[in-house]
Amino acid sequence: xxxxxxxxxxxxxxxxxxxxxxxxxxxxxxxxxxxxxxxxxxxxxxxxxxxxxxxxxxxxxxxxxxxxxxxxxxxxxxxxxxxxxxxxxxxxxxxxxxxxxxxxxxxxxxxxxxx
Amino acid sequence: xxxxxxxxxxxxxxxxxxxxxxxxxxxxxxxxxxxxxxxxxxxxxxxxxxxxxxxxxxxxxxxxxxxxxxxxxxxxxxxxxxxxxxxxxxxxxxxxxxxxxxxxxxxxxxxxx
Numbered sequence: 001x002x003x004x005x006x007x008x009x010x011x012x013x014x015x016x017x018x019x020x021x022x023x024x025x026x027x028x029x030x031x032x033x034x035x036x037x038x039x040x041x042x043x044x045x046x047x048x049x050x051x052x053x054x055x056x057x058x059x060x061x062x063x064x065x066x067x068x069x070x071x072x073x074x075x076x077x078x079x080x081x082x083x084x085x086x087x088x089x090x091x092x093x094x095x096x097x098x099x100x101x102x103x104x105x106x107x108x109x110x111x112x113x114x115x
Numbered sequence: 116x117x118x119x120x121x122x123x124x125x126x127x128x129x130x131x132x133x134x135x136x137x138x139x140x141x142x143x144x145x146x147x148x149x150x151x152x153x154x155x156x157x158x159x160x161x162x163x164x165x166x167x168x169x170x171x172x173x174x175x176x177x178x179x180x181x182x183x184x185x186x187x188x189x190x191x192x193x194x195x196x197x198x199x200x201x202x203x204x205x206x207x208x209x210x211x212x213x214x215x216x217x218x219x220x221x222x223x224x225x226x227x228x
Contacts, residue, residue, distance in 0.1 A: 033216070035218075040124075040220060041220060042121075042206060042218040042219055042220040042221050043208075043218040044218070045215055045216065045217070048214060048215065056214070058215060059217075088158070090160065092160075092216075103150075103162045103165065104160075104162070104216060106160035108158065108159060109159075
């Protein structure tokens with residue numbers, strides 16, 4: 001099993017550009033989520049999904065879109081990149097976000113710089 | 116709203132000694148789960164230990180154990196016989212029925228040889 005994979009590992013964007021961060025898992029997990037990690041602020045939840053076709057907002061959703069068309073994939077879209085979105089982004093998945101709570105498995109992260 | 120607070124930005128411990136990392140949380144839910152994650156310089160997030168709120172017994176995983184004080188909403192991590200490989204950022208996290216995992220701001224642990 002590859003676990004949780006994220007691409008790319010590094011990305012530099014110019015202000016106003018758009019891009020999609022890819023996330024895939026091969027563990028058949030229902031729950032997937034996106035976080036951003038900034039110095040001194042820990043991990044903050046951007047969006048999450050409890051299954052295909054179901055997504056919801058986390059703490060810091062502005063400027064980001066997600067969709068979940070399959071169980072395996074959960075891409076994160078930056079619509080118009082801003083310098084404030086410079087961060088390290090993590091995707092995670094777990095067995096369930098509902099009544100059965102499992103360990104979250106994290107991808108290796110994507111370091112994004114917006115100039 | 117659910118919150119997780121780690122009040123120690125940085126801690127140091129001598130190799131082979133014991134160190135305790137603090138975490139407090141707040142939730143209105145009666146059923147919740149607590150986690151400690153380790154993030155070494157490689158950036159990979161690794162689960163260290165988890166605790167179900169309904170369990171009174173403190174969780175233990177080898178050299179790692181927790182002190183879960185439900186009434187005080189405290190969830191500290193004790194690392195015994197510290198090793199150089201324990202040097203990392205440690206994050207406390209909480210999950211309740213809102214489908215959201217909430218993380219603290221982290222504690223950087225340095226292990227001195």
